Amino acid sequence: MIHDALLVAGKDLRLELRSRVALNQIVPFALLVLVLFAFALDPDRGLLEAATPGLYWVAVLFSGLLALQRSFSVEAADGNHDALRLSGLDPAGIFLGKVLAVSVQLLVLEVLLAVGVAVLYSTHLGGWPLLLVTVVVATTCIAAAGTLYGVVAAGLRVRETLLPLLLLPVLAPVLIGSTRAFEAALGGTPSEGWPWVGLMSVFALLYIVAGVLGFGPLLEEA
Amino acid sequence: MTTQIARGSKGVEPAADAGPTSTGSRGTLILGILTLVALGTLALFALVLSPDDSNQGDAVRIMYIHVPSATLAYTGCGLATLGSIMYLWRKSQWWDLVAYASAEIAAVFTAVTLVTGMIWGRPTWGVYWVWDARLTSTAMLLLLLLGYLAVHRLPAEYSVRAKRASIVGLLLVPNVIIVRQSVNWWRTLHQKPTLFSNGLGSKIEGLMLFSLFLGFVAIGLLFAWLLIHRFRLAWLEEQIAEEGIDASIAARRAEAGDIGRWEGTP
Amino acid sequence: MEPEHLDRPTEAAPVVHLRGAVALLGRFPALAGVDLDVDRRRIVLLRGPNGAGKTTLLRALAGLVPVTSGEAVVLGVDLVTDRRAVRHRVGLLAHATGLYDELTVADNVRFWSRAARAEAADVEAAMARLGLDGRLRDVSVGRLSTGQRRRTSLACLVARRPELWLLDEPHAGLDQDGRDIVDALVRDATRAGATVILSSHELDRSLDLADEVVTIAGGLAHREPRPRPSRSSATPGGPTSEAMS
Numbered sequence: 001m002i003h004d005a006l007l008v009a010g011k012d013l014r015l016e017l018r019s020r021v022a023l024n025q026i027v028p029f030a031l032l033v034l035v036l037f038a039f040a041l042d043p044d045r046g047l048l049e050a051a052t053p054g055l056y057w058v059a060v061l062f063s064g065l066l067a068l069q070r071s072f073s074v075e076a077a078d079g080n081h082d083a084l085r086l087s088g089l090d091p092a093g094i095f096l097g098k099v100l101a102v103s104v105q106l107l108v109l110e111v112l113l114a115v116g117v118a119v120l121y122s123t124h125l126g127g128w129p130l131l132l133v134t135v136v137v138a139t140t141c142i143a144a145a146g147t148l149y150g151v152v153a154a155g156l157r158v159r160e161t162l163l164p165l166l167l168l169p170v171l172a173p174v175l176i177g178s179t180r181a182f183e184a185a186l187g188g189t190p191s192e193g194w195p196w197v198g199l200m201s202v203f204a205l206l207y208i209v210a211g212v213l214g215f216g217p218l219l220e221e222a
Numbered sequence: 223m224t225t226q227i228a229r230g231s232k233g234v235e236p237a238a239d240a241g242p243t244s245t246g247s248r249g250t251l252i253l254g255i256l257t258l259v260a261l262g263t264l265a266l267f268a269l270v271l272s273p274d275d276s277n278q279g280d281a282v283r284i285m286y287i288h289v290p291s292a293t294l295a296y297t298g299c300g301l302a303t304l305g306s307i308m309y310l311w312r313k314s315q316w317w318d319l320v321a322y323a324s325a326e327i328a329a330v331f332t333a334v335t336l337v338t339g340m341i342w343g344r345p346t347w348g349v350y351w352v353w354d355a356r357l358t359s360t361a362m363l364l365l366l367l368l369g370y371l372a373v374h375r376l377p378a379e380y381s382v383r384a385k386r387a388s389i390v391g392l393l394l395v396p397n398v399i400i401v402r403q404s405v406n407w408w409r410t411l412h413q414k415p416t417l418f419s420n421g422l423g424s425k426i427e428g429l430m431l432f433s434l435f436l437g438f439v440a441i442g443l444l445f446a447w448l449l450i451h452r453f454r455l456a457w458l459e460e461q462i463a464e465e466g467i468d469a470s471i472a473a474r475r476a477e478a479g480d481i482g483r484w485e486g487t488p
Numbered sequence: 489m490e491p492e493h494l495d496r497p498t499e500a501a502p503v504v505h506l507r508g509a510v511a512l513l514g515r516f517p518a519l520a521g522v523d524l525d526v527d528r529r530r531i532v533l534l535r536g537p538n539g540a541g542k543t544t545l546l547r548a549l550a551g552l553v554p555v556t557s558g559e560a561v562v563l564g565v566d567l568v569t570d571r572r573a574v575r576h577r578v579g580l581l582a583h584a585t586g587l588y589d590e591l592t593v594a595d596n597v598r599f600w601s602r603a604a605r606a607e608a609a610d611v612e613a614a615m616a617r618l619g620l621d622g623r624l625r626d627v628s629v630g631r632l633s634t635g636q637r638r639r640t641s642l643a644c645l646v647a648r649r650p651e652l653w654l655l656d657e658p659h660a661g662l663d664q665d666g667r668d669i670v671d672a673l674v675r676d677a678t679r680a681g682a683t684v685i686l687s688s689h690e691l692d693r694s695l696d697l698a699d700e701v702v703t704i705a706g707g708l709a710h711r712e713p714r715p716r717p718s719r720s721s722a723t724p725g726g727p728t729s730e731a732m733s
Contacts (some may be wrong), residue, residue, distance in 0.1 A: 011588070011591070011595075018592075019590040074588060077588070077589060078587070079582055079584025079585060080586055080587075080588065082547075082584070083586030083587075083600065085552060085572075085575060086551075086576075086578070086580055087576075088575065088603055149390075152386045152390060162372060162376075165365075165368070165372055166372075166390065168365075169365035169366050169401075170366070172404070173401050173403070176405070177404055180408065196404075199407075202400070206393075206400075220385075463515075471520045471707075474518075474706055475520050475521075475707065
C-alpha cells in the first residue's frame, strides 16, 4: 500500500511539475482572492486585519477545491480510470497517494498565501508552533475529505458542481477550527487554539480511514 | 469444416416483485387518520388551550412545531446513515431506499425547523436570524442532506448512485457530530442568546409540557406517514426502471439473426 | 522476449471458460449468454459487426465489466464472485490509450509498469521493442500521433508480461511496421506461454495470425474451429508454434 501510495503521489507531482497548472493558475487565483477581499472589505476600516485568519482560510479552501478538481480531471482522461483498475495498484494506496500529492501542493500554496497575507494585509505572523501544526492538520483534512468526495463525484459530467456542494459543508468545521487556531496564534493566546487542532485531527483521521476503506469500492463502476 | 453454433443459455431472471404496487395501503390509511387526529389535537392545544408565555407571549406557540421538527430532522438523518451502512453491508436496495426517503423527509423537516425558527425569532429578538449554535448547526444539516440527495439523484445507474450515496450517507452522522461540536465551541465563546435562554419567562410545565409532548407525537406520526409513502414511491420508481431486461436480451439476440453474413470462408 | 511461466505445470483447464455469460451495460445486455472456451497458448480472433459485444467481452474477461449470470472463469478466477482478482494477470489494450498526456512516454511506461510490479529490465526491453527508446522517450504523450500512442500503450502491456492478452483492434492506427511488431509480439507471447484474444476488422492480417476465429454478434459467440494450414506461408516474426512443438 505504501509503495503504491508513493508511486501515485510521485506520478501526480510529476504531472504537476510538467504541466505547472497549480503554479500558473491556482496560485494566482489564490492571490487574486486575497486582492478581491481587499476590494470588498475596504482596507482603511481595519476589517481586513481583524478578518485576516478567516480570509486566509477561505482563500485556501477555494484554491483547494481547484487543486482537487485538477487531481481528478487528470484521471478522467481517456481510459485512465480503467487503466487504474487494471494496474494492480492497491486502491487504498491510490487514495493515500492522491491525498499526499494534493497536500504537498496545498502546503506550497499556503506558504505562498501566508507571504501574501503578510504583505497585503500587513499581518504580523507569530505563534509559530500552533500556526505550523494547524496548517499541516488542516491541509490533511482538506486533502483527505476532498479526495474521498472527489472520487464520489469522479467520472461524472457534473463533477465540477457536485464536489463543492459535497465538500464545503463538510469542511465547515475545518474552516472554523483553523481560523480560530490562527486567531489564537496571532493573538498570542495559543492555548485556546490547540483544542481546535485536536478536533481537526479527529476529522482528518476519520476521513483517512473512510478513504482507505471506501476508495476501492468507489473506483468500481465508472 | 463444421460450424458449431453454441446457443447461449437463458438470461437474467425478471426482478422479483417483492414490494408494494401502490403507495397507499390499509396501514397507511390508518396511520394517516391518526396523524390528522393528532395534528388537529395539537392545533387545539397549541393555539388555544395552552397558556401564553409570560415573556414571549404568543410567539412561544411556534415551539410546539419547531422543536419536534428539529428532533425528527436529526432522526431522519440518523436513519439515512443507518440505511447507508446497511446498504453497504448487505447490498439491500430496501435499506438504501429507506436512507434516501429518510434523508428527503429530513431535509423537508430541517427546512421547516429553520423557517419556524425564523418566525419565532422575529418577534423574540427582532431579527430573523442569529448565528446561534443550534440554528447554525441545523442550517449545516440541511446543506449536508442536500449533498446526499444530489448524489442519489445523479444521472447514472442505480448501483452506482446507491453506492456513492451510501458513502456520503454513512458520513452524515459523523459530519453532523463534528459540525455541531465545532459550532458549539465557536458560539459559546460569545454567549449569544438562544431561542430558549433568552426569553422563556416561565418554565415548560403543565399544559405547555403536554402540548410539547403532543407536538412530538403529531409531528412524529406525520414523519412516519410521509416516510412510508416516499419510500414506496422510490421503490416503485426503481422497479419500473429494472423491468424489461428479458425483453432487452431477446431483442439483442435478434440482432444476431443474419449470422451467416459474418462467417466467411477463411 | 524470454520465455516465462515455463515452471508452471501445463494447465489442462482452459484459460477462458464462459457458459451463458451475461454482461449488462446499464440495462443493455451487451453479452446475452456467451459460451466460449479458450485453451492456453492459443491466439483467438474475435470478429463481428459493430456493437456486437466484442469490446464488452474483452473488458469482461479483464474483470472490468461484471458478469451478472452464467459461468465465467478466467485463469482459474471466477469472475462472477471476484473479478478483481484476475485484473493484474491480464493485459488489456483498449481503444482508449490509458496514458497521461502531460507525462512523457518513459514516465508513462515506467509508472504503469511499476504499478504492475514489472522488472526494470522488462520496461526498457518493451520500449525498445516498440521503437520508443530513441527520440520519443522524452516526448509528452499528448504530442504523439495516434499510432505512437498506441505503441506506448502496448509497451505498458508488454512490460507487465500478462498471462492473458486482450487486444481490442490492435492493428488500428498503426503503420505497417507497427502492425508487424504487434504480430511478432503476439506470436512471441504465446510461445512464452501466454494466451492472446484479439478483436479486429483487419481480417487479412488477423486470420493469418489467429489459431481460432470466434464470431460475436448480438451478444452471442459462434466459434469456428479451424485447421491451421495457412501458417506454412512465410510470415515475418519467426517460426510458428507448430514448428516449435
